[in-house]
Amino acid sequence: MRIEDEIKQKKFKSEYQKMYINLVYTANRLNTQQMRMFKEFGLSVQQYNILRILRGQVPTAINLGLIQDRMLDKNSNASRLIEKLKIKKLVERKESKIDRRQVDIMITEKGLDLLKKMDGKVEEAELIDSNLTKQEAETLSDLLDKLRG
Amino acid sequence: MRIEDEIKQKKFKSEYQKMYINLVYTANRLNTQQMRMFKEFGLSVQQYNILRILRGQVPTAINLGLIQDRMLDKNSNASRLIEKLKIKKLVERKESKIDRRQVDIMITEKGLDLLKKMDGKVEEAELIDSNLTKQEAETLSDLLDKLRG
DNA sequence: TTAATTTATTTGTACTAACATATAATACAA
DNA sequence: TTGTATTATATGTTAGTACAAATAAATTAA
Incomplete structure (x- = not known):
């Protein structure tokens, strides 16, 4: 689902802002999933x-x-x-x-x-959650490196 | 700086894992930056x-x-x-x-x-922090959408 | 209509994060 | 060496998160 639909926001000020929000939103979701998985094992x-x-x-x-x-x-x-x-x-x-x-x-x-x-x-969780090809995962990682500067 | 250097970890189990870690790390950093900026204005x-x-x-x-x-x-x-x-x-x-x-x-x-x-x-913060071109920001956003499935 | 269910919001509790400050050991300079 | 600065870790405090449970209103079914 596209970020626009996830948070029901149609317009963004810029591509940057959209990406920014998307990043925070996605990381939050991954984090929540991880937390729940680790909780079974008594870890944060x-x-x-x-x-x-x-x-x-x-x-x-x-x-x-x-x-x-x-x-x-x-x-x-x-x-x-x-x-x-x-x-x-x-x-x-x-x-x-x-x-x-x-x-x-x-x-x-x-x-x-x-x-x-x-x-x-x-x-398993890392793989299944990630609907990306290996190449896409690589591109994503590179873009994140570049984003941080 | 590449994620390997940021967290001083040379090897990752897979491209997926590396991307995953990179995403969490990057989002954490953005979040900390945001938090500090908003604090000036008394907001979380x-x-x-x-x-x-x-x-x-x-x-x-x-x-x-x-x-x-x-x-x-x-x-x-x-x-x-x-x-x-x-x-x-x-x-x-x-x-x-x-x-x-x-x-x-x-x-x-x-x-x-x-x-x-x-x-x-x-x-300003969103723009300056983001060292990406508009096209790259778009690609990143699309990959995040795809990642979440 | 009355009882049971569902939905919207609030509240209690335990845990974690953010950050400042304290404590103690080491390094460095006069 | 002796005082001063620096570094490593711990701790106090405040606020925020995670999640369960409470409350109260609306909806549905009998």
Whole structure:
């Protein structure tokens, strides 16, 4: 369905504005879908995001600042998110030996198991939701890069 | 900057996943920018969104359900957002004559003035932020429509 | 017409985000 | 070295989101 119909707005000030609104609207929808999927597994979108980042680093521990750099939502509070994950025993946290201000974080076996359980579903959702060809996905990605400048 | 560099992730499982991540990341950034801009004027993104919808209806009042339909973020709580706008005297709320369950909402003069003051800045931000040609903006919008299915 | 169902809106609650400030460790300069 | 600035993380606060449940009016069916 075209964005005009989704939000029942016929006219836009410009192509830019239309694209802009379309982008925000689409991302909101994807985000809501993701949230609902992750909820089954007891995770928020950002918690999942952090676990994925940590898995990419195994077997190395990574400090909180680096996690924040890699997060999709730079504004979410990594410190508190990690705390939640620790309570669920999905990550471990320990003081860095080099710099005592830093906290090194590592995903646990339990965390890895959870991600493994989720992988299939996540990939499926990403693929099914995306009604694009591989080429179109590439073009879209390139345009987004260009948009951000 | 390419998404790989933005989030320091070299590999993606697929073009789909990369596009997906890029979309969420880009929308988050736009959203943060918008939020900061609107804050100057004492509005949240969704409050602004509602005012814009109401301006589109002038001089007709529109009920809460219709506003919700047109909102970019369907999850935000229109009822409470309207309450905030009413406190600032940017909108008026009155019981519908046809159906007493419904609440008709209309933007006030003060609301229209505020939007007018904001128009220039908003448009400027949309244009400057977007490093795309008109044609590219159109393609991007079409791909997003297709993505949502 | 009365009871049951549906619809529109509000409200309660828990959780997350946004942002400022605090705390503590390290680096750097005088 | 000693004070000052900087950096890493944590925490307090306010507002917004997600979703369920409450309320109340309108619609439909018996």
